Structures are given as C-alpha cells and as structure tokens.
Amino acid sequence: MNAAIIFGLLITLMLTGMPISISLGLTVLTYLFTMTTVPIEAVALKLFTGIEKFEIMAIPFFILAGNFLTHGGVARRMIRFATAMVGHWHGGLGLAGVLACALFAAVSGSSPATVVAIGSILLPAMVKAGFNKHFGAGVITTSGALGILIPPSIVMVMYSVSTSTSLGALFMAGVLPGLLLATLLGLTTWYRARQFNFPRQPRASWRTRWISFRESLWGLLLILVVMGGIYAGFFTPTEAAAMSAMYAFFVAVFVYKDLSLRQVPQVLLVSANMSAMLLYIITNAVLFSFLLTSEQIPQTMANWLIGQGLGQAAFLLVVNLLLLLAGNVMEPSSIVLIMAPILFPVAIKLGIDPVHFGILITVNMEVGMCHPPVGLNLYVASSITQMGITELTIAVWPWLLTMLLFLVLVTYWPTLSLWLPQTLGMR
Amino acid sequence: MKCLDRLEEWLITFLIGAATLIIFVAVLHRYASGLPIPLVQDALLRIDMSWAQELCIYLFVWMAKFGAAYGVRTGIHVGVDVLINRLAEPLRARFILFGLSAGALFTGVVGTIGAHFVWRMAHTEQVSADLEIPMWMVYLAIPLGSYLMCFRFMQVAWHFLGSGQLPHHEHTRIAGLDQIDQETGEDINPYHLQDNLHPRDVTVTHADRSP
Numbered sequence: 176m177n178a179a180i181i182f183g184l185l186i187t188l189m190l191t192g193m194p195i196s197i198s199l200g201l202t203v204l205t206y207l208f209t210m211t212t213v214p215i216e217a218v219a220l221k222l223f224t225g226i227e228k229f230e231i232m233a234i235p236f237f238i239l240a241g242n243f244l245t246h247g248g249v250a251r252r253m254i255r256f257a258t259a260m261v262g263h264w265h266g267g268l269g270l271a272g273v274l275a276c277a278l279f280a281a282v283s284g285s286s287p288a289t290v291v292a293i294g295s296i297l298l299p300a301m302v303k304a305g306f307n308k309h310f311g312a313g314v315i316t317t318s319g320a321l322g323i324l325i326p327p328s329i330v331m332v333m334y335s336v337s338t339s340t341s342l343g344a345l346f347m348a349g350v351l352p353g354l355l356l357a358t359l360l361g362l363t364t365w366y367r368a369r370q371f372n373f374p375r376q377p378r379a380s381w382r383t384r385w386i387s388f389r390e391s392l393w394g395l396l397l398i399l400v401v402m403g404g405i406y407a408g409f410f411t412p413t414e415a416a417a418m419s420a421m422y423a424f425f426v427a428v429f430v431y432k433d434l435s436l437r438q439v440p441q442v443l444l445v446s447a448n449m450s451a452m453l454l455y456i457i458t459n460a461v462l463f464s465f466l467l468t469s470e471q472i473p474q475t476m477a478n479w480l481i482g483q484g485l486g487q488a489a490f491l492l493v494v495n496l497l498l499l500l501a502g503n504v505m506e507p508s509s510i511v512l513i514m515a516p517i518l519f520p521v522a523i524k525l526g527i528d529p530v531h532f533g534i535l536i537t538v539n540m541e542v543g544m545c546h547p548p549v550g551l552n553l554y555v556a557s558s559i560t561q562m563g564i565t566e567l568t569i570a571v572w573p574w575l576l577t578m579l580l581f582l583v584l585v586t587y588w589p590t591l592s593l594w595l596p597q598t599l600g601m602r
Numbered sequence: 603m604k605c606l607d608r609l610e611e612w613l614i615t616f617l618i619g620a621a622t623l624i625i626f627v628a629v630l631h632r633y634a635s636g637l638p639i640p641l642v643q644d645a646l647l648r649i650d651m652s653w654a655q656e657l658c659i660y661l662f663v664w665m666a667k668f669g670a671a672y673g674v675r676t677g678i679h680v681g682v683d684v685l686i687n688r689l690a691e692p693l694r695a696r697f698i699l700f701g702l703s704a705g706a707l708f709t710g711v712v713g714t715i716g717a718h719f720v721w722r723m724a725h726t727e728q729v730s731a732d733l734e735i736p737m738w739m740v741y742l743a744i745p746l747g748s749y750l751m752c753f754r755f756m757q758v759a760w761h762f763l764g765s766g767q768l769p770h771h772e773h774t775r776i777a778g779l780d781q782i783d784q785e786t787g788e789d790i791n792p793y794h795l796q797d798n799l800h801p802r803d804v805t806v807t808h809a810d811r812s813p
Binding site for chain 1: 659678697715
C-alpha cells in the first residue's frame with residue numbers, strides 16, 4: 176500500500192515535467208510530512224551525506240576528462256587512425272566510425288559525448304565522401320552508445336554507488352561485451368555498405384598507419400591510465416578519474432594544443448554544470464531510496480516476487496522490459512538511480528551476479544539512448560546532421576536491431592561479462 | 603544581479619578545478635614520497651595529505667549545491683517531458699509553471715530545514731574528521747545553495763511568464779572550438795537539446811492570456 180502511494184506520487188510528479196530530482200525530493204518530503212514521524216533532521220542530514228562518498232566523485236572527474244578530450248582534438252586523431260586501419264574495407268568511413276567510437280568510448284564515460292566528439296567530425300566527412308546521410312547517422316548514433324559500455328562509464332559509477340558493487344570489477348566486465356558489440360555493429364555496417372555499395376577509402380600505407388597511430392597515442396594512453404591504474408591497484412577508481420581529467424587537460428592544452436588555456440575555465444564551467452545536475456539527482460535519489468528502505472519496500476517486493484515463483488530467466492526478462500520501457504521516458508542516470516535499488520535485492524535473492532546485472536542494465540541504457548522519444552544520442556545526431564528525429568529513427572533501425580539481439584545475448588550468457596573480472600581475480 | 607551570476611559561475615568553476623588539482627597532487631605525493639630520494643623523501647613524508655579526500659568531497663558538495671542552482675538558470679535539469687511536450691501550448695505553459703513552482707517550493711523547504719540544521723550544528727563542537735573544520739560551515743552549503751536555487755526557479759518562472767521562454771544553451775558555449783554547429787552556431791551540449799527531457803518553450807505567453 177505504502178509502495179503504491181510512493182510510486183504513484185513519484186510518477187504523477189514526474190509526468191508533470193518537473194525535473195526528476197525535484198520530483199524525487201518532493202515525493203519524499205510529502206510522504207514524510209503526511210504519513211510518518213521520521214524526524215525531519217534525518218532528512219537534512221541525508222541531503223548532505225547523500226553524496227558525501229568519495230566513490231561518487233568519479234562522476235565529475237570523468238565528465239571533466241570527457242570534456243577535455245572532446246574539445247582537445249583527441250577525437251580527430253582517433254578518427255584518422257581508425258580510417259587508416261579499416262577505411263579500405265566495405266563501409267569505409269562508416270567502419271572507421273565504429274572503431275573510432277569504440278576507441279573514444281575507452282577514454283570517455285558518456286554516450287552522448289562520444290556521439291558529439293566523433294559524429295561532429297566524421298559525419299560531415301562521410302557526406303562529403305559520398306555516403307548516404309542516413310547511413311552515417313545510423314552508424315554514429317548507435318556506436319556512440321558504446322561510450323557507457325566500454326569503461327570508463329558514468330552509468331556504471333551510478334550503478335556501483337547505488338548497489339555497492341565493485342566499480343573496478345564492473346569496468347573490467349564491460350570490456351568484452353563492449354568489444355563484442357563493437358564487432359557486431361561493425362559487421363552490420365560492413366554488410367549494409369556492401370549491399371548498397373558505398374564508397375571505400377584508398378588503402379592506407381603502413382607508414383600512414385604508424386603516423387596516425389603515433390599521433391593518437393596520447394589519447395590512447397589514457398586507457399592505460401584508467402584501466403591499468405585501477406587493475407594494478409595504483410589508484411582507486413575515483414583517483415583514476417581525477418588522474419585522467421588532469422591527463423586529458425595536459426594532452427588537450429600542452430600536447431595537441433587544440434585548446435588554449437583561456438578556454439579551460441569554460442570547459443570547467445560546462446563540466447561543473449553537467450556534474451552538478453547529475454549529483455543533484457543522486458542526492459535526491461539517495462533520499463528516495465532512504466525512504467524506500469525505511470518503509471522496507473525493496474525487501475517486501477523481493478519477497479513478493481519470489482513468492483510468485485519467478486525464476487531467474489523470467490525475472491531478467493521482466494527487468495529488460497521494464498528498463499526498455501523506462502528508457503522511453505527517462506535518461507540513463509535517473510533510471511539506474513531509481514530502478515537499481517529496487518531491482519537489485521531481488522536479483523541477489525535469485526542468485527544473479529551483481530556485476531552481470533550491472534552490465535545488463537548498462538546495455539539496456541544503451542538501447543534507450545538510441546531510440547525516441549528521449550534517446551540522447553539520437554538528439555545529438557539530429558543536431559549535427561540537421562535530420563528530423565523520425566527520419567533518424569528509420570536510419571538507426573538495422574543497428575538498433577543488432578543491439579537488441581546483443582542485449583538478449585548479454586542477458587542470458589553471464590560468462591560473457593563475468594569471465595574477464597573472474598580471470599583477473601577481481602571478484 | 604550580474605554580479606551574483608558571475609560569482610556563481612566563478613565559484614563552481616573554481617571548485618571543480620581545485621578538487622581535481624588536489625586529488626592529482628595527493629596521488630602524486632603518495633607515489634613521490636615512496637621514491638627513495640634522500641632529503642626529498644623526508645620532506646615529502648613530513649607533508650600530510652590525508653585530508654585531500656575529505657576536502658575534495660566537501661568541494662564537490664559545494665559545487666553540486668551551487669551548480670544545481672546554476673543549472674536552473676541554464677535549464678540543464680532533466681525531467682520527463684514526453685507527455686507535456688505533446689500538450690497544447692496554453693496547457694503546457696500551466697504544467698511548466700507548476701513544475702517551476704514545485705522546484706521553488708522544494709528548494710525553499712529544504713533550504714529552511716537546512717538552515718535550522720546548521721543553526722543547531724553551530725551550537726555544537728562537531729568538527730570534520732581530517733580537516734577539523736566546524737561541521738556547520740561545511741553544511742552551510744545546503745541552506746545557501748538551496749535558497750539560491752529557489753531564487754533561480756522563481757527567476758526562471760518570472761521570465762517564462764513574461765516571454766514564454768525557458769533557458770536553453772546559455773553560457774555553455776566554448777568559444778572558438780570546432781564542435782560548434784555550423785548552421786545554428788551553437789555548441790552542441792548533450793544536455794541542452796530540445797529533446798523530451800526538457801520542456802519546450804511556448805510561443806503564446808501566459809501573461810498575454812490571463813490578465
């Protein structure tokens with residue numbers, strides 16, 4: 176009953192279009208004032224201590240690093256390298272787009288940022304090279320989604336924070352699925368391009384490849400800083416994020432010199448703006464899950480669901496449908512922060528691995544970013560290509576279908592996600 | 603007013619920059635002091651950097667509170683706007699105003715609760731674990747940030763009443779960079795698009811219709 180009141184209130188408030196953070200907070204306040212006797216001081220304390228965790232601070236750091244990379248010419252060099260490597264195959268620049276997105280995803284933690292970084296340079300180039308606009312937009316919109324699956328990933332930080340799962344293990348678990356999805360998207364691109372006979376780039380010489388590799392090396396080394404640093408135990412994930420922000424700043428300003436020192440405060444401000452928005456959602460989501468826990472809703476729901484005789488397979492199917500549905504109205508961070516604390520206890524009771532569950536949620540979020548009405552990647556691609564959302568939706572479907580098949584694979588084949596972290600002894 | 607705007611921007615820019623620098627220095631210090639260089643190692647070991655993590659958290663908490671207020675001004679906060687963006691404009695205007703007033707109400711209440719909390723805290727001797735600064739000073743971010751946010755919500759609502767426009771894109775352009783959209787001349791910021799995570803503007807203003 177309490178659960179119905181709380182969720183009913185939350186959904187009603189959210190549908191009025193107010194910020195998600197505000198609707199979460201108002202739900203909690205309304206419920207506490209009218210239905211319970213929880214002292215209001217506890218709320219004030221939660222409001223502050225909600226984000227008083229060092230783990231959460233990885234989010235602003237990763238956003239900052241991503242912004243330095245996006246504006247610092249790293250993407251441009253990665254595209255050149257990718258084109259030199261795979262540009263001569265069927266799909267040419269499209270295939271290079273998938274590879275460049277995968278590379279950029281390995282240094283940036285956000286999907287829309289990947290689409291901006293790669294798409295704004297590659298899409299105009301593709302149109303100039305004689306590609307169909309739809310083809311390019313489809314490739315970049317979906318490949319950009321790799322940003323949150325290939326570590327580092329802001330969505331994984333959110334999941335790790337709200338379920339206390341090891342972030343290092345999650346990052347490692349994202350590597351193989353990320354590579355597999357990149358391959359599948361590449362295959363789709365290759366197949367479509369061969370079908371329609373799209374232009375190919377001239378084969379680059381090994382010398383060109385070496386030069387482009389050396390140029391993009393500074394950006395690629397960041398993968399080592401983050402993953403190597405965390406795995407070898409040099410840094411905690413948050414420290415790795417801070418180091419990558421400093422490193423990205425250094426590369427953008429002093430090595431590539433695509434960003435002048437004068438522009439740095441603006442990059443800082445934009446990053447602060449974005450991080451503060453996410454941190455504000457986290458603050459209120461923590462408040463919300465505090466309310467849920469104090470009303471014992473997750474436990475009750477878990478017991479009820481298990482009492483219904485729901486098995487692992489059926490539960491995962493329900494989770495997928497629920498998340499895909501949520502992907503129609505909300506952006507990934509909010510979905511993870513609201514849904515994870517509710518679904519997680521059930522998953523644990525059913526014996527699902529927390530890391531596997533995290534990867535599954537991340538892949539779901541990827542799908543949600545690529546279809547309307549709220550898919551952020553789609554909107555970014557639309558503002559780069561000046562194509563309408565409906566038009567883009569049609570352009571995206573071959574790759575989106577691939578992603579949905581991939582989602583099924585990830586859901587029912589836990590080994591894919593768990594093999595690497597287990598082999599590395601991170602569990 | 604301009605002064606407040608600049609101060610807000612300057613503050614959050616400084617906070618995120620400082621936090622990054624502090625963690626960077628702390629990590630460097632940790633590894634540098636492990637190197638067996640005579641004199642340097644002794645000097646480094648004498649510097650205590652254990653407070654860095656705590657300070658970083660506090661800087662980010664302050665950044666989050668004031669950044670959230672700044673976010674209202676730039677219209678960055680995401681919501682579920684699929685439904686209201688489909689409504690006829692007059693009705694949508696009502697929902698938007700409702701949302702903005704709800705924001706003002708919530709932040710106002712939180713600010714007041716926070717103020718009481720800080721007031722009581724100020725009469726205790728509580729200090730933070732590593733830095734040993736009085737906790738009430740740390741918690742001051744809640745009332746200050748929330749009241750500022752409340753003010754920003756009212757400001758946006760007032761502006762919306764008059765013009766039918768909500769804040770988009772403002773202040774987020776990074777001048778002279780190649781990510782700038784060729785045709786519209788605007789920086790593509792993923793959280794600032796006319797998507798269904800943000801309400802759309804209305805052309806007929808509220809003020810025109812209701813006397």
